[in-house]
Amino acid sequence: MAALKRARQSCAGPNQRYCIQMSVALTGEPLLRSRAQGDRLHLAAAGSWTAQNASDLEPLVDDAVTASKSVDGVDLDMAGVENLDTFGAWLLERLLRGFAEGGVRITVIGLQERFRGLIKEAHLSNRKLPEPPGEDMVASVLALLRHGFGLLTRDVLLNVEMFGALVVASLRLLTRPRSFRMTSMVHHLDRVCWRAVPIILLITFLIGAIIAQQGIFHFRRFGAEVYVVDMLGILVMREIGVLIVAIMIAGRSGSSYTAELGSMKMREEVDALQTMGLDPIDVLILPRIVALVIALPILTFLGSMAALYGGGMVCWLYAGMNPEIFLARLREIISLDHFTVGLSKAPFMALVIGIVASVEGLQVKGSAESLGLQTTASVVKAIFLVIVLDGIFAMFFAAIGK
């Protein structure tokens, strides 16, 4: 006992966890000792029945309950327990319930008065447990498919609904032009267009350079280097300019729109707007989408120019093509048609990116995880739809012979 007292005195401060384990080892008293005597089981509890020892105590308790099945009566001596917290009180309760279930007669002695409150709490807890949730529906492949299809249709409907709401809002705007939130739109224009210019220029410049470089490398074999200009010009003006810029903007601005709208939804700011009699579509979404629709053609133009520059640089430095030759060839190849084909896709892509971003943003539920999920979904869907739209446009323009 003296050894235990000494150990306990040095247990002040941060080393208490290790001290408790030490004190058990010093005295050699296990947390729960059992001894069978005829048709009775004698249990002696000692030490600290606390959270730290809970993982050691649990198997001892379960073993004792199993051992009790073969006897008539159990004597439990709790006098040796020095510390008891809710973990210990619950394990004691589990022990007693285990005995009661087995129909064994229990005698408990040595229970200290100061633990009575905790033990009473534990005795009352875990009585009314809820039903476990039903079988998870995602058990069969068919159910999975049905679930997935349901999600898909719901998604399509949401996007169409948003498009409709935007059309209505725009029409309303035509009757009351003053009510448009110009300041908000210009603010978003600044963020989506002006601040994106450096990165768009850089990326498209590099893309142009890469295309030209690859073209020269392969066309060189046929001595047809000059046709690289054809490839570069047409590809950039018709497809690459608009697609790369749209993908960049979907990642950059689409995700930011979703995150903003999502956190506003989480904080009930969108609800607050509605209760003030304002339409979130008018206040939040319309300015953002208008900014995007204005920004994307501008950025597409700048991007295409930068890509041609990049290609021209590479032609000059890698293939030794003079800028005059490059420009002359470019002038022969590029017609207004190519230019308009590329640029006319831009507003539609902007609309798609904006609608998807807004719909996903407003789908955010109350948790941080949901915000992350919706932002990811927004970017992935926007990029996917942009590429699909590009394909549809390609077929359209081919059909009308442009």
Added chain:
Amino acid sequence: MLAPPTNDAVINVRDAVVVLNNQAVLDHLSLDVFRGEVLGFVGASGTGKTVLMRTILGLLPKRAGTIEVLGVDLDKANEAERHAVERRWGVLFQQGALFSSLTVIQNVQFPMREYLNLSARLMDEIAITKLEMVGLKADVRDKFPSELSGGMIKRVALARALALDPEIVFLDEPTSGLDPIGAGDFDELIRTLQQTLGLTVYMVTHDLDSLYEICDRIAVLSEGRVIVDGPIATMLQSEHPWVKEYFRGKRGRAVGVSQAHA
């Protein structure tokens, strides 16, 4: 629940100086919190009550002074010692600060998973015990925080703060936003748990009823330091203008009424 430290004060703050935005929010503040008591901490809004609590918890840095919690100077302690002390306290933030992507029961089990190595069954049972101790029913276990009412959020946050049977519990305005019945129940809950578990409670509050009903000692923060501290009787006798206005002013409770409850 473990052997008591050698001195009686579980929290020792000496000459703490905390500066925010070039303003000394806490100016050579000294405070003691004794084991087993419920300390109510009051002050005008924005005077730094929560700042002191966050400084003690180590969430805000201080410019000067020493803070000792459970005998450990947190500035001088190494990481292992800090973690050991952090396991022995629980915190209830003003808005609950529950983890929004976890269910109620996962929130309560979170500290258990971090620090203890228990079986899933035991964790579930203990978590339900804690939830029932704070007055919730077991069927909230699978709800998400966004599906709970304000009062329920506070209760779940309290259950989480008590998950590891701490020795000290910090409560930041626990009854704000609760209706009078809910607030009264919460007060009673704190008192019962404090007596059952032997907790020391450090409570930042505006609620005069809480101060009257359950606080053993009250400390008043003004101009960066504690100007008065003591039981409610000391507060009522103080001649400091702010303290007078707070306890005996327009919303002060009549002493007679409170003594009828005591």
